[in-house]
Amino acid sequence: MPRSTLRNEGWKRMVLRSLPPPAWLTGDAPDRDIAISSRVRYARNLVGERFVHHADADALRAIADRIETAVEASGLGLQRHRRLSPAEQEYWIGTRLISPEFQTGLPGRVLYLDADQSVSLMVNEEDHLRLQAVTGGWSAHAALRLADFVLERLARHLSWAEAAPWGILTASPMNAGQGVRISSMFHLIGLAHTRRLTGVLRALGAHQVMARGLFGESSRAIGAFIQVSVTHGRVAELSGAAEVILQEERRARAHVGGDELQARVAEATDYAVGQSELSLADALRVAAWVRWAAAAGLDGYPFDARTVDDWLARLEVRPAAEPAVAARDRAAALRGFLNR
Numbered sequence: 001m002p003r004s005t006l007r008n009e010g011w012k013r014m015v016l017r018s019l020p021p022p023a024w025l026t027g028d029a030p031d032r033d034i035a036i037s038s039r040v041r042y043a044r045n046l047v048g049e050r051f052v053h054h055a056d057a058d059a060l061r062a063i064a065d066r067i068e069t070a071v072e073a074s075g076l077g078l079q080r081h082r083r084l085s086p087a088e089q090e091y092w093i094g095t096r097l098i099s100p101e102f103q104t105g106l107p108g109r110v111l112y113l114d115a116d117q118s119v120s121l122m123v124n125e126e127d128h129l130r131l132q133a134v135t136g137g138w139s140a141h142a143a144l145r146l147a148d149f150v151l152e153r154l155a156r157h158l159s160w161a162e163a164a165p166w167g168i169l170t171a172s173p174m175n176a177g178q179g180v181r182i183s184s185m186f187h188l189i190g191l192a193h194t195r196r197l198t199g200v201l202r203a204l205g206a207h208q209v210m211a212r213g214l215f216g217e218s219s220r221a222i223g224a225f226i227q228v229s230v231t232h233g234r235v236a237e238l239s240g241a242a243e244v245i246l247q248e249e250r251r252a253r254a255h256v257g258g259d260e261l262q263a264r265v266a267e268a269t270d271y272a273v274g275q276s277e278l279s280l281a282d283a284l285r286v287a288a289w290v291r292w293a294a295a296a297g298l299d300g301y302p303f304d305a306r307t308v309d310d311w312l313a314r315l316e317v318r319p320a321a322e323p324a325v326a327a328r329d330r331a332a333a334l335r336g337f338l339n340r
Helices: 003-018 057-074 086-094 140-155 189-193 197-205 235-254 258-273 280-296 305-313 323-339
Strands: 035-044 079-082 110-113 119-123 129-136 180-187 210-213 225-230
Touching (some): 057 110, 140 235, 180 235, 180 280, 197 210, 280 305, 280 323
Antiparallel strands (some): 110 119, 210 225
């Protein structure tokens, strides 16, 4: 990437980091010591149109135009974003408003956001429309109400592809039927530290409750940031799993003494402060211990877990810079966070 482009990206990154955080990161959040956020995602395709991976560029642009007309008619006041820069894409991935797979530079790709960044619409990601509503902490019911409101307004102007006996049709058969994923992001470091996390996740899997990492399946074991979700049924199914998770995580944390936790956190922070470069995985591991310390109210951590959540949301996931440059920037950002 040319140096001038990198400089422009650096400026954009600075501006984005200075913006107020999304609404799901502000204020109080239910069970915020363990639950980071909740999200409802609807996948929908338009009647009479090919799925994204079978449509040509002209068809994808036509789909985007149809959805734009519906968004404008809905009165939702969503703002349109086209051709996101790498810095913008990093930021929206980190704040959980777009997926890492959303290729915004391709034809017909558009992002819509509401004013407080609680709702996002990805046009022509895997499906014609991916609607997401994100709320803070364990609050899946609130996320569902918000997503349902937006979906109902859009459905006044768009017809969704569906067919018996499958129901809603989606590009992936895994999402067909209701075309919904209801999820919550938990920090299960107590279960991971006491070596009980695998057993708990296996038990949830037996009840069709799935687990992924903070940034997808490949990051599942890093820092014990676990997204737990269901794709069939409603919030009630996830609520039962969440109740078990919260109970088991608090039980696991209670078995770790304050002195042991203090020692572990000190070891992690000393390591981070002493590094000139940090990989994403190492940064997540350090942040995980700091978040536990903040949630536990340990001395030396005059902020709460939500402050760490905000830092995690601004962490570079897919940096535009060279890997070595990104690693140095990540190390400097973490040092600044820990030393403030």
